[in-house]
Amino acid sequence: MLLYVDKKKERQKKLKRILLIICTICIVAINFIDFPIDLNHTKASLLNYRAPTTTPQWYTQTSPITILSSSQKTNYALIIPQELTRENLAIIAKAFSQIPSTATQIYFTPEITQQDELLKLAQIFVPSLKLSTTSAPIMVSSNEGEILALLNTKEYTIHSLNYNTAKDIYSKPEVQTFLNTNAPLPPMPQNKLEQEKANLIQLVKDKKDIILSTIPSTSYAKIDFPISAQYILLKNTNVCLSSSDKKFCTLNNSSSLKGNIKRTLKKFTSSDKLQTLSLLTSLEEIKPNSPLAQDEGLIFRFGIREKILLPQEIKQYNNRNSNEEPNVFRYIKQQAGINPDYNNPEMKFYKFKTVEININDNI
Numbered sequence: 001m002l003l004y005v006d007k008k009k010e011r012q013k014k015l016k017r018i019l020l021i022i023c024t025i026c027i028v029a030i031n032f033i034d035f036p037i038d039l040n041h042t043k044a045s046l047l048n049y050r051a052p053t054t055t056p057q058w059y060t061q062t063s064p065i066t067i068l069s070s071s072q073k074t075n076y077a078l079i080i081p082q083e084l085t086r087e088n089l090a091i092i093a094k095a096f097s098q099i100p101s102t103a104t105q106i107y108f109t110p111e112i113t114q115q116d117e118l119l120k121l122a123q124i125f126v127p128s129l130k131l132s133t134t135s136a137p138i139m140v141s142s143n144e145g146e147i148l149a150l151l152n153t154k155e156y157t158i159h160s161l162n163y164n165t166a167k168d169i170y171s172k173p174e175v176q177t178f179l180n181t182n183a184p185l186p187p188m189p190q191n192k193l194e195q196e197k198a199n200l201i202q203l204v205k206d207k208k209d210i211i212l213s214t215i216p217s218t219s220y221a222k223i224d225f226p227i228s229a230q231y232i233l234l235k236n237t238n239v240c241l242s243s244s245d246k247k248f249c250t251l252n253n254s255s256s257l258k259g260n261i262k263r264t265l266k267k268f269t270s271s272d273k274l275q276t277l278s279l280l281t282s283l284e285e286i287k288p289n290s291p292l293a294q295d296e297g298l299i300f301r302f303g304i305r306e307k308i309l310l311p312q313e314i315k316q317y318n319n320r321n322s323n324e325e326p327n328v329f330r331y332i333k334q335q336a337g338i339n340p341d342y343n344n345p346e347m348k349f350y351k352f353k354t355v356e357i358n359i360n361d362n363i
Contacts, residue, residue: 045235046196046203046281062087062163065095068147068156073100075154077139077147084114086183087163089121093175094166096122104128105136109143117182124174193353196281197295200355203234204279208357214261215241217274218359238280238352239264240310243272249308251299253282277357278310283350288329288343292351299350300332307336311354 063081065088070076078095081088099106099122106122106129108115115131118140122129129138141147150156169175189195204211213220237257240249241264248267250260261277268274283299292298298314300307309317309332318326329349330340 046199046237062091064160064162065091066144066147066158066160067095067098068150068158069098070154070156075137075139075156076103077141077150077156079144079147080112080140080142082111082142084117084183086179086185089179089183090169090175091161091163091166092118093121093124093172093178094161094169097125097169099126099129099138101126101128103138105130105132106138106140107132107134107136109139109141109146111142112140121175121178124172124178193281193284193296193351197353197355200237200279200281200353204355204357211257211261211277211279212357212359214258215265215274215277215359236282238282240278240280240308240354241265241268241274242276242278242310243268243274246272247308247310249278249280251280251283251308274359277359278354279357281353283352286349286351288347288349289327290349290351292328293353295353296351297354298328298332299352300329300336301348301350302333302336302338302344302346305336305338307332309335312356 062085063083065081066079068077068079076099078092080092080095084092103126106119108118108131112118119129119131122138139147139150170179189198209220209223212218213223215221234257235255236253237260238249238251238253239257239260240247241261246268248264250264252260252263255263257279280297292314294315295311296314297308297310299309309328314328317328317331327340332349333342333347334340
């Protein structure tokens with residue numbers, strides 16, 4: 001018996017199998033490229049965390065400035081943003097640099113509260129400028145309606161300035177001094193704990209909803225987020241969860257943030273209403289009675305005993321004992337069930353910093 005074989009169909013089947021294999025290989029390769037982080041373990045740590053966004057932070061804080069100038073260049077009106085950030089002040093400085101050197105009076109509309117500071121900025125470019133309480137040839141306002149009304153009285157040319165056009169103004173030493181005095185850059189973290197806290201703040205700012213998705217009682221719990229999210233898998237991010245009357249923590253540097261949250265959740269009952277999630281930096285060993293900053297917590301370890309006080313708990317303790325000299329090191333030993341007067345070289349104290357997330361209202 002002869003069997004008829006359709007060679008064309010066989011070739012099509014073979015081609016489909018080859019395409020399927022190629023697609024499978026491509027999918028696996030893409031996953032290795034785009035999702036290199038294992039679901040439960042990662043080499044990424046809190047100290048080397050970087051925000052996933054590529055947009056510079058200053059970019060979202062800047063606002064363009066609109067300049068109205070008369071045809072004779074004798075009258076100017078500036079629409080400036082109400083929020084005078086360092087970046088916005090740089091753009092305003094650029095706008096002031098275009099004011100004619102012959103100008104003598106400048107008027108700020110009432111809603112601008114930092115008139116003295118802005119006058120000093122304008123005087124860098126036009127030293128003869130004086131503050132006027134009534135309308136003047138140079139007018140500065142945050143009220144667009146008030147300034148645009150000028151268009152009905154005279155013929156004005158309109159143009160705008162943004163941060164890119166103002167970058168060259170930074171090279172002027174007087175402007176640098178003004179910005180450093182009136183809108184200084186945030187202080188750089190001085191040590192490891194400060195750097196980790198800064199990264200934690202950025203972490204929460206970037207992906208708080210994904211972090212909260214690991215907690216069943218939040219509105220994010222049922223949202224399907226990417227399993228490869230780096231921010232959930234960071235190592236050495238210890239956690240504490242608090243309800244109205246309970247607090248449990250998980251300090252496991254070999255686990256991911258997601259894993260530490262899940263381990264902590266298991267210590268609560270289903271009836272516990274969680275209120276606060278505290279993300280902890282790594283620990284730094286300190287000597288007994290060392291000074292603690294307001295944003296630092298304390299951990300006591302002695303044998304199998306361990307007690308953790310979050311910064312807000314230390315603050316509450318200090319407030320309760322404000323009439324006497326509080327000693328949080330004695331207090332934490334007492335909370336661990338040890339005589340506060342007892343000392344032993346095996347006792348260890350550690351400090352850390354935290355960032356809090358309010359679970360109830362997702363602040």
